Amino acid sequence: MSVPGRGFAFAATREVTKASLELALARAVAFARALPAAPPRAALPPIPPALGHWSSPCEIDPFERSLDERLELLLTAEALLRSDPRIVRGEAESLAQRTIAAFASSDGAAVVQERTECGGAIAAHAAADGELQRRSYPSAHGGSVALAGHEHLLALDLPAHAPRVAEEALALLSAPPCPAGRTTLVLGDEQLALQVHESIGHALELDRILLGEASYAGTSWVSPADIGSLRYGSELLAISADATLPGALGSFGWDDEGVSARRTMLIEDGVLRATLSDRQSAAAIGVASGGTARADGYARQPIVRMTNVSIEPGDAGTLDDLIADVRDGVYMETNRSWSIDDRRLHFQFGTEIGREIRNGKLGRLLRNPTYAGVTPQFWGSLDAIASPPAWRLWGLLNCGKGEPGQSAHVSHGAAPARFRNVEVGVSA
Amino acid sequence: MTGDGERALAHRALGYLDGDQAQATVTSERSLLSRFARSAATQATAIDDTSVELLCVLDGHTGAASTNQLDDEGLAAAASRARAAAAAAARSGSGPYPGLPGPAETRPHEGFDPATAMLDPAEAGAALNAAFACAGAAGLEAFGIWTAGEVRTAIASSTGVTLTDAVTDAHMKVIARDEHGRSGYAATTAVSAGAIDAAALAAAAAAKVSATPPGELPPGQYRVVLDHAAVGTLLEFLGWLAFNGLAHAEQRGALCGRLGERVAAPCVNLADSPRAPGTLPRSFDAEGVPKRPLPLIQDGIAHAVVHDTRSAAQALASSTGHALAPGGAPDGPAPTNLVLAGGGAATLEELCAPIERGLFVTRLWYVNTVEPRHALLTGMTRDGTFLIEDGVITRPLRDVRFTDSALRILAATEELTAGQRLVSDADLYGRRFANGVLCPALRADGFRVSGGSA
Numbered sequence: 001m002s003v004p005g006r007g008f009a010f011a012a013t014r015e016v017t018k019a020s021l022e023l024a025l026a027r028a029v030a031f032a033r034a035l036p037a038a039p040p041r042a043a044l045p046p047i048p049p050a051l052g053h054w055s056s057p058c059e060i061d062p063f064e065r066s067l068d069e070r071l072e073l074l075l076t077a078e079a080l081l082r083s084d085p086r087i088v089r090g091e092a093e094s095l096a097q098r099t100i101a102a103f104a105s106s107d108g109a110a111v112v113q114e115r116t117e118c119g120g121a122i123a124a125h126a127a128a129d130g131e132l133q134r135r136s137y138p139s140a141h142g143g144s145v146a147l148a149g150h151e152h153l154l155a156l157d158l159p160a161h162a163p164r165v166a167e168e169a170l171a172l173l174s175a176p177p178c179p180a181g182r183t184t185l186v187l188g189d190e191q192l193a194l195q196v197h198e199s200i201g202h203a204l205e206l207d208r209i210l211l212g213e214a215s216y217a218g219t220s221w222v223s224p225a226d227i228g229s230l231r232y233g234s235e236l237l238a239i240s241a242d243a244t245l246p247g248a249l250g251s252f253g254w255d256d257e258g259v260s261a262r263r264t265m266l267i268e269d270g271v272l273r274a275t276l277s278d279r280q281s282a283a284a285i286g287v288a289s290g291g292t293a294r295a296d297g298y299a300r301q302p303i304v305r306m307t308n309v310s311i312e313p314g315d316a317g318t319l320d321d322l323i324a325d326v327r328d329g330v331y332m333e334t335n336r337s338w339s340i341d342d343r344r345l346h347f348q349f350g351t352e353i354g355r356e357i358r359n360g361k362l363g364r365l366l367r368n369p370t371y372a373g374v375t376p377q378f379w380g381s382l383d384a385i386a387s388p389p390a391w392r393l394w395g396l397l398n399c400g401k402g403e404p405g406q407s408a409h410v411s412h413g414a415a416p417a418r419f420r421n422v423e424v425g426v427s428a
Numbered sequence: 429m430t431g432d433g434e435r436a437l438a439h440r441a442l443g444y445l446d447g448d449q450a451q452a453t454v455t456s457e458r459s460l461l462s463r464f465a466r467s468a469a470t471q472a473t474a475i476d477d478t479s480v481e482l483l484c485v486l487d488g489h490t491g492a493a494s495t496n497q498l499d500d501e502g503l504a505a506a507a508s509r510a511r512a513a514a515a516a517a518a519r520s521g522s523g524p525y526p527g528l529p530g531p532a533e534t535r536p537h538e539g540f541d542p543a544t545a546m547l548d549p550a551e552a553g554a555a556l557n558a559a560f561a562c563a564g565a566a567g568l569e570a571f572g573i574w575t576a577g578e579v580r581t582a583i584a585s586s587t588g589v590t591l592t593d594a595v596t597d598a599h600m601k602v603i604a605r606d607e608h609g610r611s612g613y614a615a616t617t618a619v620s621a622g623a624i625d626a627a628a629l630a631a632a633a634a635a636k637v638s639a640t641p642p643g644e645l646p647p648g649q650y651r652v653v654l655d656h657a658a659v660g661t662l663l664e665f666l667g668w669l670a671f672n673g674l675a676h677a678e679q680r681g682a683l684c685g686r687l688g689e690r691v692a693a694p695c696v697n698l699a700d701s702p703r704a705p706g707t708l709p710r711s712f713d714a715e716g717v718p719k720r721p722l723p724l725i726q727d728g729i730a731h732a733v734v735h736d737t738r739s740a741a742q743a744l745a746s747s748t749g750h751a752l753a754p755g756g757a758p759d760g761p762a763p764t765n766l767v768l769a770g771g772g773a774a775t776l777e778e779l780c781a782p783i784e785r786g787l788f789v790t791r792l793w794y795v796n797t798v799e800p801r802h803a804l805l806t807g808m809t810r811d812g813t814f815l816i817e818d819g820v821i822t823r824p825l826r827d828v829r830f831t832d833s834a835l836r837i838l839a840a841t842e843e844l845t846a847g848q849r850l851v852s853d854a855d856l857y858g859r860r861f862a863n864g865v866l867c868p869a870l871r872a873d874g875f876r877v878s879g880g881s882a
Binding site for chain 2: 007008009010011012013014023024027028030031032033034035036038039066067068071072075088089125127130131132211212213214215216218219299300301303337338339340341342343346348350368370372400402403404405406407426427
């Protein structure tokens with residue numbers, strides 16, 4: 001609710017009755033009137049009214065499958081993880097979630113969107129002699145979750161991967177630590193997806209760039225004047241924000257302001273071309289909304305979020321091809337730790353597993369691998385990205401932002417990639 | 429603050445549950461949160477919502493469902509889902525859940541302020557105006573939030589538990605920032621919104637913004653003074669990594685094999701104290717087990733970990749009242765009222781005095797776990813990092829990255845301030861569950877800076 005001459009405020013109600021709606025409106029108005037007068041905001045350019053219905057793909061309705069069937073899958077996988085007494089904890093999880101949201105606005109919008117999300121994961125924790133290692137499949141953050149039906153969970157085939165996951169967790173207990181130094185780094189696609197998320201996706205949220213998130217999530221090393229000219233990385237770097245990707249968690253028909261889903265190139269040939277934006281932030285710099293306003297439920301106001309921010313695939317072939325061109329380096333896979341400063345510039349990541357690379361081949365296992373860098377230098381060191389067959393979508397369910405906090409579900413497409421002269425083995 | 433409505437709703441919901449045992453938990457939140465940036469109000473959210481969590485226990489398994497559809501139809505449907513989940517699990521064989529706790533006496537606390545529960549939006553407006561004026565007088569812009577909330581909780585269970593609790597909390601943080609992006613931070617968290625002095629917060633934040641260009645500090649080990657906010661963040665992580673009874677029982681905890689041993693300096697006394705003055709008190713945990721003080725580290729010696737009913741059964745111990753969800757959270761219990769006892773230093777300046785060359789850290793940012801078994805963390809400093817030379821703060825520094833163990837820092841702690849503050853990030857995701865760490869500032873040796881900001 002906007003009160004002329006005062007501020008903006010948001011309120012919601014779980015009861016869709018006239019009386020409840022009026023109460024929610026009264027709360028918003030009272031709150032807005034109590035706040036200091038805000039400076040005038042840029043007028044919002046009109047948008048075509050959003051009208052219609054949108055559904056995500058769903059071949060097998062997860063809610064038509066029995067709980068017993070889903071549970072049996074998880075119990076089977078978890079039992080296969082416990083192959084050794086040193087496996088102190090096995091985890092198997094699945095998610096099935098359906099959201100039906102109706103949206104109407106004074107701009108004439110009237111849409112209904114239906115989303116079905118499915119996925120799952122397994123993880124083994126191994127402990128011995130004061131060491132603890134975790135290995136997961138297919139990723140560390142809730143596994144692989146997609147806008148899809150039960151077929152996505154089945155395709156993951158969690159039980160088939162459980163023995164390998166347990167074996168790797170055990171092997172990591174006695175693996176040598178990742179050596180420290182500067183070397184060639186090859187990242188698996190899941191870790192690269194999180195690298196894109198943290199050091200590109202968040203940095204290109206226009207509300208952050210305009211200092212609107214300085215109180216919590218932070219700001220950005222990017223400024224509005226950088227659009228069109230800033231070299232973000234090497235010429236191989238191409239980043240898209242695409243809310244039309246089938247199966248990706250950040251896809252929709254319309255965003256939560258009624259702006260239609262679209263694909264926008266954020267970075268092309270390593271140069272910044274656009275940002276993520278909602279109607280208000282876009283109007284502030286005189287561009288059209290990027291269509292990325294999202295709320296995590298009816299009781300939170302939409303804010304600038306990622307949709308599906310992906311690194312475009314390259315032409316370097318397979319992961320093996322990337323490794324073949326490395327005389328001395330480290331391969332890292334599956335995120336374990338992540339941290340980046342409030343301008344999205346200085347980062348440090350750790351992964352569950354590392355492998356030595358010697359003379360173009362993978363060597364011994366390395367435990368507790370970490371790497372650190374500075375965003376433009378790191379992306380500037382990108383010298384190869386695997387080809388389209390190696391490109392996959394990775395869903396994240398825990399993208400936190402906003403006050404009160406909101407958790408967004410997003411996906412990132414990524415393929416394995418290679419970086420030269422990166423600091424690895426950061427330790428205490 | 430009777431909670432009669434929540435209690436009645438909990439009992440009504442419980443009536444839809446069957447199984448070996450059942451629990452209904454009602455949580456009602458009313459809150460206001462106002463954000464500001466560049467000395468202007470930006471977003472404001474008013475929340476008034478009630479949710480019900482239903483737990484069904486069958487043959488050692490739990491099934492849970494939640495709803496905010498509070499009519500009979502909504503409650504019955506949620507109860508049916510909870511039972512179906514428990515029944516499906518039970519068909520796989522007996523489970524490890526030992527059963528819901530029975531009734532126990534809870535003690536009153538000072539965690540409810542009627543004036544704060546009024547949720548007067550004018551208080552937010554006044555606080556923002558005061559912060560803007562104070563920051564403006566210093567030539568700076570203010571960023572931050574003001575928030576206040578009231579949360580009422582009721583639990584009814586088939587084991588005879590009938591409990592209600594009502595708490596309030598208020599939080600304001602101010603980040604003062606200049607045109608170069610140099611920033612300072614100050615915050616207050618309390619039971620009462622009346623404890624917030626917005627002008628004082630803005631002044632404290634502004635005082636940390638130096639006109640001197642920041643210098644760089646190379647990686648290495650430094651003596652450090654960690655201000656209250658930085659200490660609170662470290663302890664919050666340590667709460668999960670060291671004192672989670674489930675992780676401890678599964679050999680994943682940072683104190684595995686170390687209970688009864690020295691893990692910190694003798695001056696370190698850490699407890700979970702749910703009714704200590706200055707905390708955000710609670711009467712009971714998510715299973716209805718009464719909250720009571722629990723020493724965790726005494727004179728540097730590791731003393732205990734915390735339990736919910738599930739982890740206690742695994743460890744052959746008793747619940748300490750630290751369940752985070754009905755039936756126990758999948759990741760285990762955690763302390764929510766950590767209190768680190770103060771020391772002998774009267775001021776921050778006194779902490780700095782013995783340091784020939786070191787670091788002053790206002791707060792930490794984006795801290796994450798690198799190696800959980802060793803409580804090894806990494807993160808950045810933010811909003812006020814300074815160089816200490818010859819015992820005094822001399823100039824600002826660019827933010828630095830640290831990679832260090834929270835336990836090692838406590839082991840290397842030399843002195844603490846007498847004064848404590850309640851530290852909270854007010855990460856209010858989902859249903860409001862305000863909590864914080866009551867702690868002093870401290871001085872430690874060998875703080876490990878692993879990288880810097882250019």
